[in-house]
Amino acid sequence: MRIALAQFNPVVGDIAGNTQKILDFARQAMAAGADVLVTPELALTGYSPEDLLLRDHFYRACSQGMDELLELDGITLVIGHPVRLGNETFNAATVLRDGNRLGQYHKMLLPNDEVFDECRYFTPGAAPLVFEQNGVKLGVLICEDVWSVEPAAEAQDAGAEALLVLNASPFHRNKVAARQEMARYRVQETGLPLAYVNLNGGQDELVFDGASFALDRDGAVCAQAAAYCDELLLIDYIDGDFVSSRHAALPDATASVYQALVTGVRDYIGKNGFPGALLGLSGGVDSALTLAIAVDALGADKVHAVMMPSRYTADISLTDSRDMVARLGVKYDEIAIWPMYERFTEALAPSFAGLPLDATEENLQARIRGTLLMALSNKGGKLVLTTGNKSEMTTGYCTLYGDMAGGFAVLKDVAKTLVYQLCEWRNLQGAIIPERIITRPPSAELRPDQTDQDSLPPYDVLDAIMQRYVEGNLSAAEIIADGYAEADVLRVVRLLKINEYKRRQAPVGPRITRRAFGKDWRYPITNRFS
Structure with missing residues (x-):
């Protein structure tokens, strides 16, 4: 038989x-x-x-x-x-x-x-x-x-x-x-x-x-x-x-995750009838990996990358972004956001009088970028892919209606440390991500000399705590008993809790762990349990 x-x-x-x-x-x-x-x-x-x-x-x-x-x-x-x-x-x-x-x-x-x-x-x-x-x-x-x-x-x-x-x-x-x-x-x-x-x-x-x-x-x-x-x-x-x-x-473990992300993008775009994908490039590792996945999923002819520099964007970010899109052959545009940012701040100046600069001005830059991407999406029909990773989603290191604006969050369930592994694996198949994007310290480039580690624990520490708390369901006390610094654990858990309202508004994205933010994660936004 x-x-x-x-x-x-x-x-x-x-x-x-x-x-x-x-x-x-x-x-x-x-x-x-x-x-x-x-x-x-x-x-x-x-x-x-x-x-x-x-x-x-x-x-x-x-x-x-x-x-x-x-x-x-x-x-x-x-x-x-x-x-x-x-x-x-x-x-x-x-x-x-x-x-x-x-x-x-x-x-x-x-x-x-x-x-x-x-x-x-x-x-x-x-x-x-x-x-x-x-x-x-x-x-x-x-x-x-x-x-x-x-x-x-x-x-x-x-x-x-x-x-x-x-x-x-x-x-x-x-x-x-x-x-x-x-x-x-x-x-x-x-x-x-x-x-x-x-x-x-x-x-x-x-x-x-x-x-x-x-x-x-x-x-x-x-x-x-x-x-x-x-x-x-x-x-x-x-x-x-x-x-x-x-x-x-x-495929081995890393290759399997990469193929899962490619499959998720290909079928979400294809089955829903979008003509292609659109994303914002920053010169950083997350957007570079998202671009690589999009091209592998859809083909270069269906992907549009947009660089939106501000006065805080490093020259090497522009250079590396131009290098990567040239390697891939995707459609590419640059739209400077600083003139728009100045118009916004001028309009807001009376309301902000006497108040210091803070994250408001940083988020405004991200929201201008999100608005531009959504306008391009509306005009051309391509779906915006967001580029934030799971480490950022855990801690709220992302901006509502800014870098979270879009239709599909490719790296939503991918920890930052895994982002680097996936970039290195992809380059072994063909060097499409400039090496400097992988090796330079990550930065949102929203203020002078900014790095992610100004606001977050080191990513190897953050991701280990996140994995234990989010995916392993361990308590803060159990994670501290595993040898992690109490201050780091309590900080990550606090950030996780107070940013639930952000995650509830995030786009869907492919699940690659046993506990993704989405169907797997159903925590109340209003919640006083400690």
């Missing part, structure tokens, strides 16, 4: 388009001699449809898509889709063959943590599904089901001789290893080989990295699809086990 895993990139809500992709994969699978085609979780609708799942006509459209798939003869289809039965809704997988519905499985375990909110939409299933193909009994599971003992054990008790797992498992760092480890536990417990198909592509904040695989009865990877691409992975079942086939090389 030959099983085909259809790893592909759906568009949420494009049921007709997703149906056609499934049909195309099914025909490829039949041409390759496959007996069964397995799609990812909610492949028909994309993951996650969120509150589309509350609309009756959404299910009518899903039924039409399933009816179209039912017309295909010659291969067994295992289709991930939502279904409404009476007053209940299920995250389902239906088995189709030659115009017949052979069975329907309802996901048993509904995740309700991190980015998942399935208890809002679905009722948990209560029974296993095993169907027979070529004399072999195949058990069906969906995503979270494989992270616990019971669903796989129930499938085995129902007679399954191999497990098929449909997944919409979003990327975060080290996720591939975590998936394979959990699947291996199920193989060891049941003694059954397991095939795991995952979505590919970006959906708002989430990135799905594909990397579908199969484990033999010993728990060894016997088939491995590539990451971040559509692929039909073929697996043969012979004499009670999956046998070795394709073994695609997977």
Whole structure:
């Protein structure tokens, strides 16, 4: 028996388009001699449809898509889709063959943590599904089901001789290893080989990295699809086990993050119909990395970079920005903001009389830049990519309606120390970021001789504290006990708390850790808990 895993990139809500992709994969699978085609979780609708799942006509459209798939003869289809039965809704997988519905499985375990909110939409299933193909009994599971003992054990008790797992498992760092480890536990417990198909592509904040695989009865990877691409992975079942086939090389940790960011930008821009991307260059490392990712995602012809110097912009910032855009070949403009800044300060002078210069004047420069970028976006249609990183978002070292103005925050979940690692990795693939951008001290260049470290702890310290508090859920006391200076810890935690209102207004951006600011992070703005 030959099983085909259809790893592909759906568009949420494009049921007709997703149906056609499934049909195309099914025909490829039949041409390759496959007996069964397995799609990812909610492949028909994309993951996650969120509150589309509350609309009756959404299910009518899903039924039409399933009816179209039912017309295909010659291969067994295992289709991930939502279904409404009476007053209940299920995250389902239906088995189709030659115009017949052979069975329907309802996901048993509904995740309700991190980015998942399935208890809002679905009722948990209560029974296993095993169907027979070529004399072999195949058990069906969906995503979270494989992270616990019971669903796989129930499938085995129902007679399954191999497990098929449909997944919409979003990327975060080290996720591939975590998936394979959990699947291996199920193989060891049941003694059954397991095939795991995952979505590919970006959906708002989430990135799905594909990397579908199969484990033999010993728990060894016997088939491995590539990451971040559509692929039909073929697996043969012979004499009670999956046998070795394709073994695609997977990217290392840094490369995987970079590819996740590229995927997030490409699909957010492409699936939402924007003609390209627009961003402000500063001569700093964050905007340089954002530009590199945008070009790798979209191509140089769809990217527009704008340098907006002030009297505080260093000559080397202009030189390095011009150098980088020349290497990449993107459209580039320079718009001096100081004349505009002077008009603003003149207009505000009566209201500011007798008051000292402070962050107000610095933020005004950032807001002028944000206004210019949004005007260019309105005129040309390109989406503004913001360039702030997670370290800045944690501490509020960013300006509302200034450098936060835009539609997609590429580095929103990327710590500053990781920004440097990604720049160095990208330059190893081809030197597009001038070395001085990476090595010079970071600065917002909003006042004379300014550096980030004037306002923040060193980034290695800040990022370590942030990782423990935001991503690890440790308390300030626990972080201090780990050896971090009390003053630094309390400062970072205080800045995190008082800037929640800023983060709530930030654009969405791709998630690459287990705790991103967005779906993962739901803290009240008005909050006196200490």
